Amino acid sequence: MEEPLPPMEAIDLIQQQISILIRRSESERTAQQDTNRLDRSAYLMLGFLVNEGTLTVGQLAEFLQLDISTASRQVRALEDKGLIARTPDPRDGRISRVDLTEEGRQRFLAAKTSRLRRYRQLLSDWSAQDLTQLGAYLVRLNQAYYESIRYSHKQLDEREEPGR
Amino acid sequence: MEEPLPPMEAIDLIQQQISILIRRSESERTAQQDTNRLDRSAYLMLGFLVNEGTLTVGQLAEFLQLDISTASRQVRALEDKGLIARTPDPRDGRISRVDLTEEGRQRFLAAKTSRLRRYRQLLSDWSAQDLTQLGAYLVRLNQAYYESIRYSHKQLDEREEPGR
DNA sequence: TATTTCGGTTGTATAATACATATATTGTCT
DNA sequence: AGACAATATATGTATTATACAACCGAAATA
Numbered sequence: 001m002e003e004p005l006p007p008m009e010a011i012d013l014i015q016q017q018i019s020i021l022i023r024r025s026e027s028e029r030t031a032q033q034d035t036n037r038l039d040r041s042a043y044l045m046l047g048f049l050v051n052e053g054t055l056t057v058g059q060l061a062e063f064l065q066l067d068i069s070t071a072s073r074q075v076r077a078l079e080d081k082g083l084i085a086r087t088p089d090p091r092d093g094r095i096s097r098v099d100l101t102e103e104g105r106q107r108f109l110a111a112k113t114s115r116l117r118r119y120r121q122l123l124s125d126w127s128a129q130d131l132t133q134l135g136a137y138l139v140r141l142n143q144a145y146y147e148s149i150r151y152s153h154k155q156l157d158e159r160e161e162p163g164r
Numbered sequence: 165m166e167e168p169l170p171p172m173e174a175i176d177l178i179q180q181q182i183s184i185l186i187r188r189s190e191s192e193r194t195a196q197q198d199t200n201r202l203d204r205s206a207y208l209m210l211g212f213l214v215n216e217g218t219l220t221v222g223q224l225a226e227f228l229q230l231d232i233s234t235a236s237r238q239v240r241a242l243e244d245k246g247l248i249a250r251t252p253d254p255r256d257g258r259i260s261r262v263d264l265t266e267e268g269r270q271r272f273l274a275a276k277t278s279r280l281r282r283y284r285q286l287l288s289d290w291s292a293q294d295l296t297q298l299g300a301y302l303v304r305l306n307q308a309y310y311e312s313i314r315y316s317h318k319q320l321d322e323r324e325e326p327g328r
Numbered sequence: 329t330a331t332t333t334c335g336g337t338t339g340t341a342t343a344a345t346a347c348a349t350a351t352a353t354t355g356t357c358t
Numbered sequence: 359a360g361a362c363a364a365t366a367t368a369t370g371t372a373t374t375a376t377a378c379a380a381c382c383g384a385a386a387t388a
Contacts, residue, residue, distance in 0.1 A: 017302035
């Protein structure tokens, strides 16, 4: 009852379609002339700041699954554009606290509006039911990815301190 | 009437989750030590050749939504690795016909098996029903993207020859 | 036959990324 | 307190994937 049909074909399809989805999204990256556009990492970074409030560079790297050096450069790029501001943590001089500027918040919202318009048009003939369901599936899928990554990190940590 | 419930939240969620999905997939690109691994474009390119048979460089570029120069370089890279072979078209000296080698076919299948294993583990607690449904949604989503791109190209063409 | 179009390649530039190393601050141990 | 280790971030360097522009040779067309 739990596997009425062998789901391997479905998994194959999912895997293939995700590859295609990702490939296409890369091709959109450069092709955009939308002035509101923010590249994906910038968009996600600002989005995390909108949702989470102040974060450190390291936390951003962790959320975005970026090397901290990459996160650091992105933070600086956004700072140069005036979208975020760094302030030193008063308690710990090593830490930079990263905040949105008002400009950053507005740019994020503008970009989000743009994206939503695009997606709304793209998905215009989907039923509300299907949209909700797809959203839920994607959340679940991302969650699964996230857990599998956490798990492998955990294993790594344990390996590094075996006699703990 | 066209929006019985406000699906904006669902669309927002979808858009956000796709961003996350894509970001994560990029972080996997470099992190892999899987020897069977093929980078995404190579994987898709070989996959198209498996499914479609012989293709030209231009067709590959079109399928992959790559600039033809990029496709050309990728073809050469795969040729250098012995995974594909180019033969000149006997009827039209400009065209290179791109084919899989036996080695290429096997590498593709190995990579596919690897991917499937990973996805099967990732999705192990999904019901067959959900897997099938997610696959269908992804196909539909990619199809929508594809059509919207075709549409915008068509408009562009019409703009270029206005008095047609 | 001269010109244009077409398929593909090569030159060049850019962006996003990771890894190794450096720097400065904080924590810890004797 | 002083020395050393750990931590948070930044910088140097290399790689990779990509696009655009310029080019080349073959084919189509005027």
